[in-house]
Structures are given as C-alpha cells and as structure tokens.
Amino acid sequence: MGEPSREEYKIQSFDAETQQLLKTALKGEPGAPLELGWGGAEKGPCGATPLVSLPLDPGAVDLEKVANVIVDHSLQDCVFSKEAGRMCYAIIQAESKQAGQSVFRRGLLNRLQQEYQAREQLRARSLQGWVCYVTFICNIFDYLRVNNMPMMALVNPVYDCLFRLAQPDSLSKEEEVDCLVLQLHRVGEQLEKMNGQRMDELFVLIRDGFLLPTGLSSLAQLLLLEIIEFRAAGWKTTPAAHKYYYSEVSD
Structure with a gap:
C-alpha cells in the first residue's frame, strides 16, 4: 500500500519542448536532468529547502502555460502526480520572491478548480485520470501554504x-x-x-x-x-x- 520510492521525479519524463519550458522556469543546467527534493525533510516544505541546482527564473516563461503543463501531465502520470507538489511549491516561492506576482499559482488553482468542477465526468471517462487528479490536489494541498497554514480554498x-x-x-x-x-x-x-x-x-x-x-x-x-x-x-x-x-x- 505504501508509496513508491521517494527518488526524485525527473523532468526528462516530458517531451523535449516541455523539458525546456520547465527547465527555464526552474533554471536548471541546460542538458542536465533536473531533480527536486527537500533538504532534511521527507516531504513538505516546513523547515525544508528546495534543492535546485541554480536560481529559479520564473519570469522567463509563460507561467500560466507551465501550470497547465504540470496539471495535464499530473492527470496522465500517476507517479508524477505524487511528486508535482514539490515542483509547484518551488515555482511559487521563486515567483513570489523574484517576480512579485502570482501568475503560476493563479493558473494552477484555476485549473484545479476546472478539473474539480468536472470531476464526475473525469471519473467516468478515466478512472486512472480521476485517481491522478485526487492524488495531485492532495499533493498540492500538502505543499502549498499561506502564512505557514494549508490553503483554506483547497x-x-x-x-x-x-x-x-x-x-x-x-x-x-x-x-x-x-x-x-x-x-x-x-x-x-x-x-x-x-x-x-x-x-x-x-x-x-x-x-x-x-x-x-x-x-x-x-x-x-x-x-x-x-x-x-x-x-x-x-x-x-x-x-x-x-x-x-x-x-x-x-x-
């Protein structure tokens, strides 16, 4: 019943164009696999530091597109849906510090709401997609914080x-x-x-x-x-x- 290995999920699971998009948002080394983890914590952002090789650069890409890419992939890939919260948290933290905006978070929450409203249709269409969605929204709830508290909206x-x-x-x-x-x-x-x-x-x-x-x-x-x-x-x-x-x- 336990979750699979906590080995960090690699961006290389995406196609080449999407890899480049996410690596630009996360500012990973070109051509190198980019992994996300948390220093000194098995899960969750509290007291942990995101392990990313270079400073994040969220302003360099369309962050609404990045949010959609992450949600779409999470609905298709059950392993990724369990790890995507780490990536989303890292982008949101970087965006708030460097860009002073919340484009990614707003886009992410909008997509979560859209999929939530259509959850019965999703379940009828794809049981795997539905399970992936529940896993993903719980993962996001686990990682995202407002004033160090879980997001009430979720x-x-x-x-x-x-x-x-x-x-x-x-x-x-x-x-x-x-x-x-x-x-x-x-x-x-x-x-x-x-x-x-x-x-x-x-x-x-x-x-x-x-x-x-x-x-x-x-x-x-x-x-x-x-x-x-x-x-x-x-x-x-x-x-x-x-x-x-x-x-x-x-x-």
Whole structure:
C-alpha cells in the first residue's frame, strides 16, 4: 500500500519542448536532468529547502502555460502526480520572491478548480485520470501554504474528492480505495485540524463501507480497517500494526 520510492521525479519524463519550458522556469543546467527534493525533510516544505541546482527564473516563461503543463501531465502520470507538489511549491516561492506576482499559482488553482468542477465526468471517462487528479490536489494541498497554514480554498475540494472515494461504487474499486487511504495518510491530520466535523462524516462513510462490505475485496477491507485504526491512534501507527497490515498487503 505504501508509496513508491521517494527518488526524485525527473523532468526528462516530458517531451523535449516541455523539458525546456520547465527547465527555464526552474533554471536548471541546460542538458542536465533536473531533480527536486527537500533538504532534511521527507516531504513538505516546513523547515525544508528546495534543492535546485541554480536560481529559479520564473519570469522567463509563460507561467500560466507551465501550470497547465504540470496539471495535464499530473492527470496522465500517476507517479508524477505524487511528486508535482514539490515542483509547484518551488515555482511559487521563486515567483513570489523574484517576480512579485502570482501568475503560476493563479493558473494552477484555476485549473484545479476546472478539473474539480468536472470531476464526475473525469471519473467516468478515466478512472486512472480521476485517481491522478485526487492524488495531485492532495499533493498540492500538502505543499502549498499561506502564512505557514494549508490553503483554506483547497480544504473543501479535497474533502469532496475524498468523500467521492468513500462512496459505495468507489469502494468496490481497489484503485480508489488505495487512493483514499494513501491520501488520508498524507493529508488526513491536516484536514482534520482544518475541519474536524467533515472528517468525522468521512469516517462514518468509511466505517459503513467496511461494515457493509457488499462488493468489497479483502484487500479493500484491510485498507479501510487500517486507516480507521490509524486515525483512532491519532494519525499514527505502531510498529506492530505497521508490520501486520503491510505484511498482509504484500502477501
């Protein structure tokens, strides 16, 4: 169930033209793979420094286009959707310091809103695209901060996406259950601090889904039980619980 390797995601996954666009926004060395990571932190910007080889230069490109490129790629690439928040955070920080504008952030949030409004159509069209979108918006919520606090504008959209994953027709699909559990591991504690009532309501759905397992696979049941216990323990897991659940999943 755990996320894949934390190895930094390379811009080389894009085509040559897009690589150049992103490298210009991030000002990487020409012809060299550009990677993003965080000094002294596994995830999240708090207290961590973005590791980029050269100073960022967001004013040199069309940042609205960059935002669209990142969102489009995130909807197609599940690995990238898990790492794109690092890139977005780095560009937003550079833009605010060097350009004194918020073109990229505005473009990013506009696209997130557009995809959010069309989320049912996206899910009907592509389950993978839908899972990628939920992963991406949770990743953005995890990284982006206003006055060192999560963005309030993203709280309800993120909750709405997680509520959709907790509906009976979604719980019957392991991809959506896995996405729900992974995102709650990532941002559940933050979301509960922002709106505890909605988290209570979400876990009523999750418990109902676990207790009334019509069409629920054994793996989905295990994942739901794990996240219920994880939250009950204060968003922490004991070594014994970790060993039990992860060994069950691997088996």
